[in-house]
Amino acid sequence: MICVLSGGTGGAKFVDGLRQVMPAEEITIIVNTGDDLLWWGLYVSPDIDSITYVLSGMLSRERGWGVRGDTFLCLQAMGQLGEPTWFHTGDRDLAVHLLRSRLLAEGKTLSEATSIVCGKLGVRARILPMSNSRVETRVDTPIGELSFEEYFVQRWYQDPVNSVRFAGASDAEPAPGVIEAITSADAVLIAPSNPVTSIGPILAVPGIRDALVRARGKIAAVSPIVGNAPVAGPAGILMAAQGLPSSIAGVAQAYEDFLDVLICDTRDARAADAIRKGGLRVQCTQTIMRSSDDKAALAREALTVVAGGLLKDEPAADGTVPRFGQP
Numbered sequence: 001m002i003c004v005l006s007g008g009t010g011g012a013k014f015v016d017g018l019r020q021v022m023p024a025e026e027i028t029i030i031v032n033t034g035d036d037l038l039w040w041g042l043y044v045s046p047d048i049d050s051i052t053y054v055l056s057g058m059l060s061r062e063r064g065w066g067v068r069g070d071t072f073l074c075l076q077a078m079g080q081l082g083e084p085t086w087f088h089t090g091d092r093d094l095a096v097h098l099l100r101s102r103l104l105a106e107g108k109t110l111s112e113a114t115s116i117v118c119g120k121l122g123v124r125a126r127i128l129p130m131s132n133s134r135v136e137t138r139v140d141t142p143i144g145e146l147s148f149e150e151y152f153v154q155r156w157y158q159d160p161v162n163s164v165r166f167a168g169a170s171d172a173e174p175a176p177g178v179i180e181a182i183t184s185a186d187a188v189l190i191a192p193s194n195p196v197t198s199i200g201p202i203l204a205v206p207g208i209r210d211a212l213v214r215a216r217g218k219i220a221a222v223s224p225i226v227g228n229a230p231v232a233g234p235a236g237i238l239m240a241a242q243g244l245p246s247s248i249a250g251v252a253q254a255y256e257d258f259l260d261v262l263i264c265d266t267r268d269a270r271a272a273d274a275i276r277k278g279g280l281r282v283q284c285t286q287t288i289m290r291s292s293d294d295k296a297a298l299a300r301e302a303l304t305v306v307a308g309g310l311l312k313d314e315p316a317a318d319g320t321v322p323r324f325g326q327p
């Protein structure tokens, strides 16, 4: 079993690669819920949605979020009714929010609702929210404190950031299965997700960081920072606000108490040497995921680094694939 810690877009690309190179049933993904929001009265969990959609083959790869080929008729209609439209939910996407919201209103936990939605969409990997308690990422800016989606989507991450906090984290508990998934995994992979606002909230849930320290498998993180800048989005700004350099050294620092291997881009080879001198193992490879093949290659590399032998076997000459786990 491989355990992955993930946010939404970078995480979804990485998970897309993993599912190509190993059986989905062998993957547990612990997902950030710090971005969750109530939108038009519905409970939306953007990162859980992205991971669910990528594993069910529904994700829009062009946008990196939402459902492929979705329409936005409800969004238009809500705009005509004078409702806010800055958070774009497609019509089929909305169906998932409606179902999840109904399940939560009936008293189900977010874990249970996620599992039901995944079952209906044919997801074979296990998706676990980091917590069933509400933990909200709050971004402090000169215009006041914003939710992550207000900062990121509504205001296009244009505001200077003073600090980031995770409201509710200290009273939160890891969702059922989270600690066990980390401690018992053959390996733990930290997706190239934002270290502050995607992995940060997961690590802020009491017990999770400690589980990573105790994990029996090796832990590798793929850097979302390439050449001292994020591949996309505000990770660099947010890292600086948290006192971390926007570099692979900053990523290593964010995970320093439990990380075994940092996987970074070949462009960061020189910075990698400096980190190795500090004693951390660093593997340089091509980490920019443009195509399906790029994603599969990075996933294969990550698995090779932490857990050789977990890869799906190559097809034999007669086209049959030996069963996973068989010699």
Ligand code: GDP
Pocket: 006, 007, 008, 009, 010, 011, 012, 013, 035, 047, 191, 192, 193, 194, 195, 197, 198, 199, 222, 223, 224, 225, 226, 229, 230, 231, 232, 233, 234, 235, 287, 288, 289, 290
């Ligand atoms: P969010 O919840 O949508 O912010 O999603 P994530 O935190 O999972 O993903 C955002 C991070 O993914 C950003 O910091 C990007 O730098 C990183 N990212 C996106 N695409 C790639 C890629 O192809 N390679 C690498 N190494 N990082 C990527």
